[in-house]
Amino acid sequence: LIDGLDEEYYKKFYLHYNFPPYSVGETGRMGAPGRRELGHGSLAERALSYVLPSIEDFPYTVRLVSEITESNGSSSQASICGGSLALMHAGVPIKEHVAGIAMGLIKKGDDYVVLTDIMGLEDHLGDMDFKVAGTKTGITALQMDMKIAGISEDIMRIALKQALDARLQILTLMNSTIQNTNELAPTVPRIHQMVIPKDKIAVLIGPGGKNIKGIIEATGATIDIEDDGRVAIFCQGLDVLERTITLVNGYVKDVEVGEVYTGKVVNIAKFGAFMEILPGKEGLLHVSEISLERVANVEDVLKVGDTFEVKVISTENGKVSLSRKKLLQEMAAE
Incomplete structure (x- = not known):
């Protein structure tokens, strides 16, 4: 439940981004998240949200936490890469990996250079911080900060092309590390x-x-x-x-002819044994269907509580007839 300034609503996926002061060699209080943490967390959450399965396919609430322990680059894009790896490792059936890269710009007059994967100093002294996240087939999130009045279409094209090249390189490495098996851990x-x-x-x-x-x-x-x-x-x-x-x-489920069930003997009669094959549903294993050999006395081969597989051979008039002999014959034929 999201209880903010707007009307209350529910979310099934949310990403928490923590950026403690020690990650950049500073001291300070560690309290409620600030504007920077909320913004970067929102960007990473949006980038990953497009590859998540539907509620019908995966009815879980997913909480992803990114703990930044050291930073001299784009920790929000690192959170996207790490978050994608973590989701796959957990067995969440995401469509494919998502990676992010931060592009920079150094511009003087008409001369400029577009930088790929900028560090802290290049962000501080540069003219642009352009974050691009997505899959191998498309972009899922963008964010741009600029210190100049604007950029040309050519710069934008170059930045997006370099971001694509870098993203594909990162995605290749991520896919070689882990691919989605869509299998949750047994303990989940x-x-x-x-x-x-x-x-x-x-x-x-x-x-x-x-x-x-x-x-x-x-x-x-x-x-x-x-x-x-x-x-x-x-x-x-x-x-x-x-x-x-x-x-x-x-x-x-209704009992179907030809299905094999694990039944339990609940009662024995002269003509056969009554077996419970589903909760509250019983069938008759006739003496002639117990074994490949002739059985003279049912109690000589079966007792109440015995459990074994039987095959349904008839459901006429609502009466379920079972056979163990049919299964033994099929096994012998194999």
Whole structure:
């Protein structure tokens, strides 16, 4: 929530830029950010914002912090390069790398020289500080400070061309260092969104919330269900997420012929075993479908609590028929 002078609004991405006095060999108070910090942070944030994924694809709030420990050049452009590397290292699926470069100018009369990647002294004594940030295909942010009345179109063209050459060189190095795998670290808190049929919402919730409460207690996840069928899962770690998704699907997915499920024996009869293949959904494993060999007595080969894979071979009249023999035959054929 951004609570400023304007009307309140929300942001999903923000960059904090910290420039302590010791980074330029000075002493001073370290308090609230000043105008310089806010401006440079805003520039870097804007440069990176265009490559971020949509909220639908990546429903996280991302906070990026750039700590400047030493500076004799454009720390805002360094923040863009470092921020792009950090986002990829974290597994944020950004479209591509973003790099920035600061261009300078020394002009006397009609003579001039455009400088690439200016240092502090060249910024202080020069006539222009022109920051250009972007990807290999385009510019995402610009900022120019000038100490002269203006520049010509030729100077602008030269500055942009040199900035492009420098940016491509930096991007080549960045891409050789790290490329996006779009894989979050296993320990990253997970947010997953899925859509279920509206007529399955009541089934997932269960009587008095029994089903959804059971999933939450079993996994520790937080689950939000919207009226339009959107389900948002929040949990710690990939393993917990996968388990939660499996349990949710167990209530909302229909059993399909040909699918393989990991079932659990819940009851044994003379003619076969009843197995739970999804939460609250059972099927019959007939005695003739237990093994490749003939089984005379079900209790000789199975007991309540046994867990193994079975294949759905029929759902006629709402009755689910299972087979272990079919899977064994397929494995033998391979």
